[in-house]
Amino acid sequence: MPPEPSSAPPAQAPGKPATTTPGAAARLPGWWWRLRLRDVVVFTLPLALLGAYVFGSAIGDFRLLNQYDDWWSRAAHVPRLGWNRVKAMVTLPRRLQLEHRLAPEAEDAATFRLRVDRTRFWALSNGMPATRGEWLEAELVRGSELHPVEVRFRGDTSVHWTADKKSLTVKTGKRDFYKGHRRFALTLKDVLPQFLVNSLARDFDLLAPETAVAPVYVNDRFHGVYRFVEDVDESFLRRHGNMPGNVFRGDAAERGEYFKNVPRELFLNPYIWDRVAFNDRPGSIGDAALGRWIADLNGGTHADHERFLSWLDLDEMARYVALSMAAGDPYHMSGVHNQLWYEEPSSGKLHPVVWDLRLLPLEPAPQPVNRFLATLLRDPRVMAGALEELHGWLRDDRLLALARERLARPAERYA
Numbered sequence: 001m002p003p004e005p006s007s008a009p010p011a012q013a014p015g016k017p018a019t020t021t022p023g024a025a026a027r028l029p030g031w032w033w034r035l036r037l038r039d040v041v042v043f044t045l046p047l048a049l050l051g052a053y054v055f056g057s058a059i060g061d062f063r064l065l066n067q068y069d070d071w072w073s074r075a076a077h078v079p080r081l082g083w084n085r086v087k088a089m090v091t092l093p094r095r096l097q098l099e100h101r102l103a104p105e106a107e108d109a110a111t112f113r114l115r116v117d118r119t120r121f122w123a124l125s126n127g128m129p130a131t132r133g134e135w136l137e138a139e140l141v142r143g144s145e146l147h148p149v150e151v152r153f154r155g156d157t158s159v160h161w162t163a164d165k166k167s168l169t170v171k172t173g174k175r176d177f178y179k180g181h182r183r184f185a186l187t188l189k190d191v192l193p194q195f196l197v198n199s200l201a202r203d204f205d206l207l208a209p210e211t212a213v214a215p216v217y218v219n220d221r222f223h224g225v226y227r228f229v230e231d232v233d234e235s236f237l238r239r240h241g242n243m244p245g246n247v248f249r250g251d252a253a254e255r256g257e258y259f260k261n262v263p264r265e266l267f268l269n270p271y272i273w274d275r276v277a278f279n280d281r282p283g284s285i286g287d288a289a290l291g292r293w294i295a296d297l298n299g300g301t302h303a304d305h306e307r308f309l310s311w312l313d314l315d316e317m318a319r320y321v322a323l324s325m326a327a328g329d330p331y332h333m334s335g336v337h338n339q340l341w342y343e344e345p346s347s348g349k350l351h352p353v354v355w356d357l358r359l360l361p362l363e364p365a366p367q368p369v370n371r372f373l374a375t376l377l378r379d380p381r382v383m384a385g386a387l388e389e390l391h392g393w394l395r396d397d398r399l400l401a402l403a404r405e406r407l408a409r410p411a412e413r414y415a
Contacts, residue, residue, distance in 0.1 A: 058082035061162075068158035112170075112186065112228070113141035113217045116151060121218070128153055128161040140170070140178055147178050154185060156337070163188065165224050168216075169231075180239065183231040186216055191227045192414075193359035196406055197327040198229075201354035203402060204323045204389075206316065207342060208354040209236060213410040225414050232340050232353055234277040243345050247277035247353065248290050250339030265335045267371040270294045279345055289343055293350060297375050309379060311350050317376060318385025320352055325390060326399060328360035335370035 058081040065073040065081075116138040124131045135150040154169045155161055167187040172178045187194075191213060201208035209230035216223045230236060237244055250266035250273045263269040270291040279286075296308035324330040332338055333355065340353035369377075376382055393399040 054082050054085050057085050061085075064162050065158055068161070070157045072157050072159040111215055111217070112226075113220065114151065114170075114223075115139040115141060115146075115219055118219060121151075124153060125166055128155070128166060132161075135171070138170075140172075142178070147176055148173060149178065154187070159189065167226075177235075181230060182235050183233065185229040185231065186214070186226040187229060188224060188226055190358065191225055192407065192410060194357070195227050195410065196403060197323075197329070197357045197359045198354065199406055200326070200402070201323060201357070204319045206319055206323065206354050207240065207242070207351050210239075213414065215414075232276055232355070237277060237342065242342065245277065245279040245345040246275055246286070246289070246343040248273050248287075248339075248341045248343065249276045250341075251337045265371065266337075266339055267294055267297055267335055273339075276340070277342075279343065289348065289350075290341075297372060305375070305378070308375065311348070312376075313349055313351070314379075314381055315385060316351060317382050319389055320354070321373075321377070321382060321386035322389035322393070323354070324357070325386065326393065327357050328362055329358045330369050330373060331360075331367045332356055332358050333370070335372075 055078075058078045061081040061084075062076060062078050065076045067073075116136060120136055124134055124136060132153060132155070135152045138149050138151045140147040140149050150171045152169050152171075153160075153166045155167055160167055165188055167185065167189065169183065169185050170178070171183045172181070174182075178184075195211055195213050198208060198211045209232055210228075211230070212228045214226055214228045216226045230239075232247060232249075234244055234247075237247070252272045252274065262271065264272070266273065270287065273287070273290060275287070293308065293311045296304050296311070299305065299308070321330070324333075333352075338356045340355050342351045342353055343349075344351060368374075
């Protein structure tokens with residue numbers, strides 16, 4: 001009998017490509033051919049919504065920053081702001097773990113617990129910079145004690161005003177110091193890098209406010225990791241073993257105080273400085289010393305330059321330049337802000353108070369240094385002393401070892 005016809009497809013001859021009949025593609029095995037438009041929408045809609053959120057939020061952030069005309073706002077662009085949103089979402093689980101790991105009741109000298117009117121607190125925060133300078137009554141909790149204080153939001157540029165969480169200034173009552181401080185700042189800007197380089201100022205034997213890394217709680221809820229910065233005033237001098245005297249502050253222009261038809265540059269105009277500590281004893285000449293020093297700084301003769309240097313301790317200036325070089329930041333204590341100078345009553349010498357130093361990379365193009373530093377560095381003794389100081393710190397990696405030690409505890413706790 002002839003064989004019955006088989007239903008199996010004929011065998012493919014070796015070396016010949018496979019052929020398919022029309023419509024066979026629709027019957028190929030695999031889950032993908034069963035997808036319908038509804039399934040595609042279900043799978044892609046969350047990703048599309050996430051992308052739309054990131055893009056829309058980045059545009060909103062850009063519009064918010066674009067209201068201001070300063071370095072921070074001009075440096076912002078939509079792709080970077082969108083990437084910041086993505087990074088925030090990726091790191092959110094870690095941040096939530098940190099919030100649950102840190103207990104507000106823990107006995108920690110570097111913990112700040114604030115109790116405030118929540119509605120008023122967020123109204124002032126969202127109203128910046130118009131609400132800058134408005135004080136809010138609050139309480140600081142320390143164990144079972146409540147310290148009445150006042151709180152305001154601080155900052156002088158859009159980087160401070162446009163963040164969701166903002167830096168704070170805390171002020172206690174006249175007779176009720178908190179941990180020995182009458183007034184202090186809690187800042188969110190570059191917390192660990194600035195903690196490191198500003199704390200190193202004391203190791204370089206320079207006058208600088210105390211600084212520390214601290215968690216802050218608002219109404220017993222974790223609010224963020226801040227950098228504590230001691231305020232520079234008369235009590236600052238006493239805490240650091242200095243005689244009460246004048247502390248001249250050059251920061252008015254950056255804080256929005258403009259003076260018509262006069263120079264904005266601090267080392268040209270002594271009249272836009274103020275004093276945060278006073279020497280009013282008989283024989284003191286008040287602000288006149290600052291004016292004479294600035295006149296000598298801008299003098300055109302060798303005698304003027306020698307008088308300018310006579311106001312300073314050149315060894316101290318060498319250490320100051322060395323620290324600025326190590327941090328990569330001889331710029332931020334600039335010609336328009338961040339200038340604090342202590343006039344020692346016994347000698348009349350002027351000493352810089354290191355304030356708001358940053359840790360900067362060496363790659364970007366250098367910025368111009370302020371007029372004071374440019375004049376100071378004309379004397380070769382200062383740069384020679386700075387290089388000798390740096391050589392001592394870099395020998396056997398002393399500076400790097402100190403930096404690692406200084407960062408070990410906060411990095412471990414707040415990683």
